[in-house]
Amino acid sequence: MYQAKVMINNPLGLHARPAKLVVKEAEKYVSEIKIMKSEREYNAKSMMGLLSMGAPKGTELILVAEGSDAEAAVKSIKKLFDNGFGE
Secondary structure, eight states: OOEEEEOOTTTTTOOOOHHHHHHHHTTSSSSEEEEEETTTTEEOOOOHHHHTTTTOTTOOOEEEEESSSHHHHHHHHHHHHHGGGGO
């Protein structure tokens, strides 16, 4: 298992476009990838799951992956968050 904390920095939070980028990136990996918000976990490969999260700017999340490519998966998704999804 590999995990990392991320912060939502883009002005509109985790809305449809950034959620789509997360799902697209997560689908490249075989590992199970979850995003933790408070005590709840969301499947990073589920667009509807991510949109149901309700994560505005300033929300702290934890990326958690388990599988053969877990570290690479978390690092690549973390990069999206760190870059504010290009917004």
